Amino acid sequence: LAKTTQPISMDSYEGQEVNITCSHNNIATNDYITWYQQFPSQGPRFIIQGYKTKVTNEVASLFIPADRKSSTLSLPRVSLSDTAVYYCLVGLTGANNLFFGTGTRLTVIP
Amino acid sequence: DAGVTQSPTHLIKTRGQQVTLRCSPISGHKSVSWYQQVLGQGPQFIFQYYEKEERGRGNFPDRFSARQFPNYSSELNVNALLLGDSALYLCASSLADWASNYGYTFGSGTRLTVV
Numbered sequence: 001l002a003k004t005t006q007p008i009s010m011d012s013y014e015g016q017e018v019n020i021t022c023s024h025n026n027i028a029t030n031d032y033i034t035w036y037q038q039f040p041s042q043g044p045r046f047i048i049q050g051y052k053t054k055v056t057n058e059v060a061s062l063f064i065p066a067d068r069k070s071s072t073l074s075l076p077r078v079s080l081s082d083t084a085v086y087y088c089l090v091g092l093t094g095a096n097n098l099f100f101g102t103g104t105r106l107t108v109i110p
Numbered sequence: 111d112a113g114v115t116q117s118p119t120h121l122i123k124t125r126g127q128q129v130t131l132r133c134s135p136i137s138g139h140k141s142v143s144w145y146q147q148v149l150g151q152g153p154q155f156i157f158q159y160y161e162k163e164e165r166g167r168g169n170f171p172d173r174f175s176a177r178q179f180p181n182y183s184s185e186l187n188v189n190a191l192l193l194g195d196s197a198l199y200l201c202a203s204s205l206a207d208w209a210s211n212y213g214y215t216f217g218s219g220t221r222l223t224v225v
Contacts, residue, residue, distance in 0.1 A: 041198070041218065041219070041221070042216075042218050042219070043114070043200045043201075043202070043216025043217050043218055043219055044153065044200075044216050045216070046214070085152075087152055098143075098145075098153070098155065098202075098214065099155070100145075100152030100153045100154070101152050102150070102151055102152055103152050
């Protein structure tokens with residue numbers, strides 16, 4: 001599974017857009033990029049998944065450049081409830097296990 | 111519909127003891143995976159079961175074992191507990207033995223403290 005590198009932590013004010021970038025230089029051709037969100041004492045929750053270019057859903061957008069060696073999770077107008085750890089995962093869709101790194105701890109400030 | 115349920119929510123054990131954690135998947139999901147999450151780290155894969163058969167195993171010692179029952183619920187057993195086994199143990203379920211990554215639904219976990 002491709003290894004990922006993310007910032008350990010980020011702070012943002014309420015209402016701002018937050019961009020979290022993940023590096024995955026060894027991504028393989030068949031690998032997808034998936035982001036999970038985890039609140040304290042809860043299990044991770046799927047946010048978004050993509051293969052290339054841009055994916056958008058009601059929660060976030062995912063930007064993937066042509067070389068796919070990095071990806072950026074964009075959270076529009078964050079609120080205090082978006083304070084959580086965000087994990088970038090890279091691997092085969094269909095893999096029977098998920099590889100989580102240490103994630104990015106996002107703190108939203110009032 | 112109930113999500114993935116895990117029991118107990120919290121547990122305190124003494125070194126050397128044995129513990130059993132339980133997981134009930136979402137109705138209709140046939141696969142259960144177990145993860146260990148140590149404080150400050152991301153979850154680490156322990157096991158996956160599908161249709162009562164082991165389909166994957168992470169890098170954990172033989173003290174860790176699991177099984178899946180005909181109703182697709184699962185138990186994780188840890189023998190000879192060590193202080194380092196203190197962690198949040200997460201269960202995830204999915205429809206099949208593989209799933210696109212968004213197909214995994216996690217429970218809230220069991221917080222195990224070994225003293």
